[in-house]
Amino acid sequence: MKSYVPNTVHERQEMLQSIGLKTMDDLYADVPQTMKLSAPLQLPAGKSEQEVRRIFQSLLKNTCVSMPIFRGAGAYNHYIPSVVPQLASRNELYTAYTPYQTEMSQGMLQAIFEYQSLICELTGMDAANASVYDGAHACSETMVAMKFAKRKDKVLYSAALHPDYIATLKTYARFLRIELVEVPLLGDGRTDIGQIAALGADAAGMLAASPNFYGVLEDMAGLSEAVHGFGGLFGAVVNPLSLGAVKRPSEYGADFALGDAQPLGMPLNFGGPYLGFVTTHTKLVRNLSGRIVGQTTDDEGNRVYCLTLSAREQHIRREKASSNICSNQCLCVLMSSIYMATMGPAGMAEVAEQNLQKAHYLAQAIAALPNAKLRYADTPFFNEFVVDTGKNAAAVNEGLKQRGIMGGLPLSRFDATDTKGMLWCATEMNTREEMDAAVAALKEVLA
Amino acid sequence: MTRCAYPLMFEKSKPGRRAYDLPALDVPAQKNLLPQALRSAANPNLPELSEVDVVRHFVGLSRRNYGVDNGFYPLGSCTMKYNPKIDEEVGVLFAQLHPLADADCIGGAVDLMLHLQEALCEVSGFDAFTLQPAAGAHGEYTGLTLIKAYHDHRGDTARNVIIVPDAAHGTNPASAALAGFKIREILSAPDGGVDLDALRAAMGPDVAGFMLTNPNTLGLFDKNIAQITQIVHDGGGLCYYDGANFNAIMGVVRPGDMGFDVMHINLHKTFSTPHGGGGPGSGPVGCTKALIPFLPTPQVVREGEHGRLDYDRPLSVGKVKAFFGNFSIIARAYAYILSLGGEGLKEASENAVLNANYIFHHLKGTYGIAHDRICMHECILTPGELEEYGVHTSDIAKALIDFGYHPPTIYFPLIVHEAMMIEPCESESRETLDAFITAMKEIAALAKADPERMHKMPLTTPVGRPDEVAAARNPIVKYEWQ
Structure with missing residues (x-):
């Protein structure tokens, strides 16, 4: 059994004596005797490091982590430069908590300030919070921010948001009694802008993603204009990695740019921890949720960073706070900062371009197969696209898996009626050889 | 230490420097894959740095920070216990697993996940x-939605x-408000x-529920807990149970046995996953x-x-985040439980309580106290007579x-004037506690001898006390390129 209590049993006894107690039980005199556990916890005995490793290795054996991945759908397989995990593991940052004590937390405070600056450069916006839990949560927090900023209880969302984001929005909307209205899609995979004016009456704003869940790049300028047309706020849900190539939210007048920054240096990790980001323009900074770091000076005039605008927050405002966030995803903030610092402007552009190129190479090769076609063949996409085949997608997926390929996501996972569609993804991680093998495997399966 | 600002990474940028390294594109490059209307006008204006620049920058930042691995971090209510290194190594084994x-x-x-849930x-x-x-507050929110859904399902919608x-x-x-309540x-006794x-x-008849931390935020176990839960249940x-203070009672008494219906546990506190500078945490909810x-x-x-993922849940509140939770944090907490076992968890709680009482006992003659009782895993001190010298908790x-x-958590709980909430955790040795006690006594002596000097502290940090008013009045929340 491993113990992280440094004091020996003898030292503990001396400490008890020094405070006038005899046994550990004396410490729990306030706990009603009848309520105390009468038997030890029914858990396996503590284990050594080697035994713990063996248990984890046996669990890991029962997973597939070595197949080439052609699946995204909200969790993306990107290269993480070696500096990212190494620097993010620096104990002084890794084992700290929220930087409440400004003078001894300048490292993390400056790192958060730099993250805010970097993510704002990427989105073109003016201000960012120091993270929310993930992309789904970023949508929910933005929906709540829209409600309070506009004092209206209705929010629109595109039907092509990630299904988990929609499900999360519905939970938050239900309990806050926000009316959520779905804007349907056109046949080309894009949100039907024509319906926004009518649906938007009395709404606070709208959330739409580009690339959307189906990989399609939306007409964000058109969406933004339509939302502003009914006086609403436009929340652009974006893949930050795409912004090395695709127009930034500021370029089409978004009021919030938000999403999940997992592609910027975080591993797949079976779905978390990821990094929810929310950025906005100066006018709306006080509607942001969570921590924000600001710049100020100390008594000698040195530049200092500190938590600021905390009058929005739960520890000050309690039930009137703009959100309940306390712990966020700070270490993921650090990882994404190291990633962005490493990539720089040219690296962000190049990685985005490689995603674009490889996904199109793969899409064209698949579309050339006799029984496969792109569902939205005429709509621009970034690194994901939907393929329809003549066969049941779940069966196609099984066939690919038998051939050692983790193919595109069968869309029936989220919509039982969509039996033919698969959402494929290619990133800079997928080599040409790997893509050719995947296409050959698909050809066999479809034959 | 000489005080000085630390340059931002933007200020270290040199045109043409690069740290990234991608393999050459191995497919034929195609032009115009993106229509011009969708393409950004320019590359994002990020700093240009070499790899060594990046490494030195972040190592430099880390040297201006302080974590549990640096030393004692008795931040009350945050359970800053040591984070075992084996948990880090096994926690990342599933890094390549797609959700x-x-x-x-x-x-x-x-x-x-099943094994952790059962534990x-x-x-x-x-x-x-x-x-x-994904975090304690997120757990509170989730638990409160369960309470609302439960009442609504019974038709008890008021x-x-x-x-x-x-x-x-x-x-x-704040969580209750976000859940629509x-x-x-109520005032405390x-x-x-x-x-x-x-x-x-x-x-x-309008009450859906009652939220309680026990041990409470004064670090005291509420002896009336059986009556409390009974009163609430009698009223429908x-x-x-806010599990923020769960580290005090593992293996001794259980919230379920106290009569609670729902709780969250902060895995990043009680189950020792690193706090990461403010997350990611994990806030599982039990019921x-x-x-x-x-x-x-x-x-x-x-x-x-x-285990099996069950999606067929018609009464479920739905989802509170994408996928399944902060999995790699969950994995670390599971490794911690495996290492300690039931006996080790109890040992952790007992020693957390012992360490808090040791500090409390040896400082209560020097500082003010709110209640002279055996405390749980944290204790509350106040400046007491030091206030007469113009010295405050800050x-x-x-x-x-x-x-x-x-420092400890300060000015919380709000109901104690000038509170200092000290939570030492079980992972601190007696000599660390003794040294801290000595420092606190020296500080009390200094407060009486030279209060002016106290107001100028800290003197050893890279920067002095910040002008927080100016920061909030004219918010500067991002770097502007010169």
Whole structure:
């Protein structure tokens, strides 16, 4: 059994004596005797490091982590430069908590300030919070921010948001009694802008993603204009990695740019921890949720960073706070900062371009197969696209898996009626050889 | 230490420098894949740095920070215990596992979640857990939605009030508001416990539930806990247990046995996953049988020897985040439980309580106290007579920095004037506690001898006290390129 209590049993006894107690039980005199556990916890005995490793290795054996991945759908397989995990593991940052004590937390405070600056450069916006839990949560927090900023209880969302984001929005909307209205899609995979004016009456704003869940790049300028047309706020849900190539939210007048920054240096990790980001323009900074770091000076005039605008927050405002966030995803903030610092402007552009190129190479090769076609063949996409085949997608997926390929996501996972569609993804991680093998495997399966 | 600002990475940027390294594109490059209308006008204006620049920059930042691995960090209510290194190594083993991998590809990860859920049930006395919430406040929110869904399902739809003691963490009322509740605050009894009469008076047909931290935020175990949960249940409400202070009682007493209906556990506190500078955490929510149908989707359920993701949950509140939770944090907490076992968890709690009482006992003659009772895992001190010298809690906190310690939580709980909330955790040795006690006594002596010097502290840090008013008045929240 491993113990992280440094004091020996003898030292503990001396400490008890020094405070006038005899046994550990004396410490729990306030706990009603009848309520105390009468038997030890029914858990396996503590284990050594080697035994713990063996248990984890046996669990890991029962997973597939070595197949080439052609699946995204909200969790993306990107290269993480070696500096990212190494620097993010620096104990002084890794084992700290929220930087409440400004003078001894300048490292993390400056790192958060730099993250805010970097993510704002990427989105073109003016201000960012120091993270929310993930992309789904970023949508929910933005929906709540829209409600309070506009004092209206209705929010629109595109039907092509990630299904988990929609499900999360519905939970938050239900309990806050926000009316959520779905804007349907056109046949080309894009949100039907024509319906926004009518649906938007009395709404606070709208959330739409580009690339959307189906990989399609939306007409964000058109969406933004339509939302502003009914006086609403436009929340652009974006893949930050795409912004090395695709127009930034500021370029089409978004009021919030938000999403999940997992592609910027975080591993797949079976779905978390990821990094929810929310950025906005100066006018709306006080509607942001969570921590924000600001710049100020100390008594000698040195530049200092500190938590600021905390009058929005739960520890000050309690039930009137703009959100309940306390712990966020700070270490993921650090990882994404190291990633962005490493990539720089040219690296962000190049990685985005490689995603674009490889996904199109793969899409064209698949579309050339006799029984496969792109569902939205005429709509621009970034690194994901939907393929329809003549066969049941779940069966196609099984066939690919038998051939050692983790193919595109069968869309029936989220919509039982969509039996033919698969959402494929290619990133800079997928080599040409790997893509050719995947296409050959698909050809066999479809034959 | 000479005080100085530290250059931002933007200020270190040199045109043409690069740290990234991608393989050459191995497919034929095609032009115009993006229509011009969708293409950004220019590359994002990020700094240009070499790899060595990046490494030196972040190592430099780390040297201006302080974590548990640097030393004592008695930040009350945050449970800054040592984070075992084995947990880090096994926690990342599933890094390559895609959350939407096929069901037959994720068995080990789902089993891990099942095993952790079952262990948390045993430690807490509840019947089921969800691991989906990403942090403590997220857990509070999730648990409160369960309470609302439960009442609504019974047709008891008028219950829209959550009772919260004035001593509660700020997240409690904020989470209740986010879950659509009205908040009814009750004053605490003089000993920091729940005032039973105030609780009875606050109950009514509109009450959905009551949130309580026990041990409470004064670090005291509420002796009346059986009556408290009874009063709430008699009035048709449910009891929510804020697990922020769970580190005090593992293996001794369980929230489920106290009569609570739902709770969250902060894995990053009690189960020792690193705080990461403010997350990621993990806030699993446990509940009694009656609330299981409402747990988020999917729920990991046992099927024979293995776990299975159950999506067929018609009464579920739905999802509170994408996918399944902060999995790599969940994995670390599981490694911690495996290492310690039931006996080790109890040993951790007992020693956390012993260490807090040791500090309390040896400092209560020097500082003011709120209550002279055996405390749980944390204790509350106040400046006491030092206030007569114009020395406040914030001065004591800043002086502690110069003695090499992270200060305790200060000015919380709100119901104690000038509170300092000290939570030492079980992972601190007697000599660390003794040195801290000595430092606190020296600080008290200095406060009386030279209060002016105290106001100038900290003197050993890279920067001095910040002008927070200016920061909030004219917010500068991002770098502007010169």
